[in-house]
Amino acid sequence: MDDLTTVAGRLWGALGGAEDALERLEVVGDRRVLPSIVDVTGFAGACAAAVALAVGEVLAARGAGAPPPVRVDTRRAAATFLSERLFRPEGWSLPDLWDPISGDHAAADGWVRLHANYPWHRGAALSALGLPDDAERDIVARTVGERPAEEIESAVVAAGGCAAALRSSDTWSTHPHGAVAVHEPLLRRDATFEGPGRPFPAPDGRPLAGVRVVDLTRVIAGPVCTRLLAAHGAEVIRVDPPGFAEVGALLPETTIGKRRLALDLTQESDQEHLGRLVAGADVVVHGLRPGALDDLGLGPAWWRERRPGLVVAALDAYGWDGPWADRRGFDSLVQMSVGIAHAGMVATGAEHPVPLPAQALDHGAGHVLAAGILLALADGAAGGPAVDLRTSLVGVANHLRAMPDPDGIGLEPPSWGDDDVERRETGWGPGWGVPAPRDVDGWPGRWDIPAGPLASRR
Known part of the structure; x- marks a missing residue:
């Protein structure tokens, strides 16, 4: 298995980073922390x-001198990948992370996973299975067991829900979408020439001081991106529809460091409000499926008219080409x-899918x-x-699948304790969470806005 500096160099190169920057990197801690079939x-x-x-x-680009040294601790990095699981409320309780029918179900010929954490996805799954809205997990499991996995997957997706049949890597590589998606890169970077990026003045105490980010993301991946930017001083404004029912167990981790605003983007007045935010922004991050913004009249031309130098960052699940490009x-x-889950099952000898430890x-x-936004x-x-x-998640999966670690699956899971978290205030009460990154010498990250409920109005 390669040393971590080499692993970091491959990822850094895939993002377009300069090779000589790696001279500033020091890695400390155990080479393996999380048990896995790939090098998580x-x-x-x-x-x-x-x-x-x-x-x-x-x-350096803002005139603060030579780029500082970087020191990465593997245990802290692993904890960051588990941050939503390691958060501990003090004197109050988190709601359940998973809906009762979410998870892996044995089908007639394999396994299928249902994702029902949003009410509309739960409704779609139950409708596709021909079950009532109040159906319990045992009824769902029995119904799934009577049908093939891919048939269940197709029916749930056609109903507007989210499901995935268990496939091996070989099966995926010959699947109509998999054959395309296996070539999805880690990051796509396309220059636009409507105008140059904005030069920034020297940072005022924080690396991203004066940078505004409009955040239109949900769940984990997008909010992780924007909270990292907030940790380094960016002003992040998270925008959600009024009354949006986000997965409540995630909010203590995904809202930290951010202002929170409710806008109904189907309404012209709220689109105008968003336009004013964008006109003063430097970055927009969204996780909406391809075409979703265009359907609202908020396509690329809309963003560029208001801020020609804007960095627009997007993520999706299954990649940007192929028949599943717009799949939830x-x-x-x-x-x-x-x-991945099939390989974990085979490696452990389990009778059920075995996912990654994070x-x-x-x-x-x-x-x-x-990192792409920062560059x-x-x-x-x-x-x-x-x-x-x-x-995309599938682009990240491609990168990870090229990092096998067969011996890592037998590693004993780490024990996490008070040294891995810090006390913080939230809108629901105090809690303990994984700290902001402290990897850049002389520029430790921090979050200035406590986590809290999503905004209910403008």
């Missing part, structure tokens, strides 16, 4: 390194589709997109063009 520990450390190195590039998806579903596709995509901002500060950035 190395990937988490490489992701932390990429963000930290990119912060240094921004500092989540980390756990992509792991089922591409062969939502590594989500956290990886968030870090990759954050784009550094280019813009030097007079480079504005760019569009795109990553």
